[in-house]
Amino acid sequence: MPELPEVETVVRDLKPRLTGRRISGLKVLLPKLLRQKPAEFNRIIGHKILGLSRRGKLILIHLSGDLTLIVHLKLTGRLVHGKNQPDHTHVIFEFDNGSRLFYADLRQFGFLDLVPTSRLKTHQALASLGPEPFDISEEEFLSILSRSRRKIKALLLDQNLIAGLGNIYTDEALFRAGIHPERPANTLTAEEARRLLEAIRQVLKEAISARGSSVRNYVDGQGRAGSFQSRHQVYHQQGKPCPRCGTPIVRKIVAGRGTHFCPYCQPFKHPLPSLD
Numbered sequence: 237m238p239e240l241p242e243v244e245t246v247v248r249d250l251k252p253r254l255t256g257r258r259i260s261g262l263k264v265l266l267p268k269l270l271r272q273k274p275a276e277f278n279r280i281i282g283h284k285i286l287g288l289s290r291r292g293k294l295i296l297i298h299l300s301g302d303l304t305l306i307v308h309l310k311l312t313g314r315l316v317h318g319k320n321q322p323d324h325t326h327v328i329f330e331f332d333n334g335s336r337l338f339y340a341d342l343r344q345f346g347f348l349d350l351v352p353t354s355r356l357k358t359h360q361a362l363a364s365l366g367p368e369p370f371d372i373s374e375e376e377f378l379s380i381l382s383r384s385r386r387k388i389k390a391l392l393l394d395q396n397l398i399a400g401l402g403n404i405y406t407d408e409a410l411f412r413a414g415i416h417p418e419r420p421a422n423t424l425t426a427e428e429a430r431r432l433l434e435a436i437r438q439v440l441k442e443a444i445s446a447r448g449s450s451v452r453n454y455v456d457g458q459g460r461a462g463s464f465q466s467r468h469q470v471y472h473q474q475g476k477p478c479p480r481c482g483t484p485i486v487r488k489i490v491a492g493r494g495t496h497f498c499p500y501c502q503p504f505k506h507p508l509p510s511l512d
């Protein structure tokens with residue numbers, strides 16, 4: 237699933253291409269991907285794109301007339317601006333300059349939701365989201381961890397606690413921080429939690445610079461693959477030597493997800509929760 241770096245890359249690509257454009261036409265080939273009836277969704281036509289932003293893994297396209305289009309790519313969604321229609325295109329937006337934006341989705345788990353901008357913050361897709369990894373304070377992060385006995389991996393995947401992380405970047409961040417994915421969150425020391433937050437930010441930053449990871453079929457806003465997959469240290473590296481110590485990387489199901497880690501660099505220590 238596209239995670240924060242991939243969604244951020246798509247938003248950064250599309251922003252200069254779409255901002256200021258007026259939607260002149262709409263073709264809906266698969267209505268079930270829309271959260272509204274096509275007739276209602278049609279009111280997007282004629283509105284101008286004021287800008288784009290990201291919240292967690294959501295793409296937000298801000299329009300004139302108090303409208304925002306929320307796009308969730310889920311597992312295999314692609315939002316591509318260009319000349320050539322990608323395979324599995326289900327929705328096509330046409331613009332006043334003749335260009336087109338395609339929403340394609342092989343597995344069809346994604347969705348498009350047209351909502352009033354004035355009610356965006358309280359909309360269910362956004363209201364429940366936790367803070368962004370780049371915005372959360374150290375204290376806030378520590379406090380989220382200290383309140384939960386859940387496995388740290390499960391906690392990091394929970395969009396309601398911290399938004400934007402998925403399977404790839406939780407595995408990579410936990411490896412960088414040297415923390416076992418099954419450690420109960422409240423057993424991390426303050427020092428470990430700080431190291432983890434720093435690792436999360438660092439890996440996300442590097443992945444954004446590399447235009448995301450193309451596993452499955454992710455492409456950026458212009459239909460190009462990202463390159464961070466070649467720099468994954470543990471994700472899908474099971475059996476290969478750990479880049480730090482040479483121990484083979486292990487894959488285990490944690491929190492219902494295939495989880496990759498180094499058993500030597502990420503030992504399962506279980507100290508008592510610190511009292512300070």
Ligand SMILES: [Zn+2]
Nearest residue numbers: 478481498501
């Ligand atoms: Zn190692």
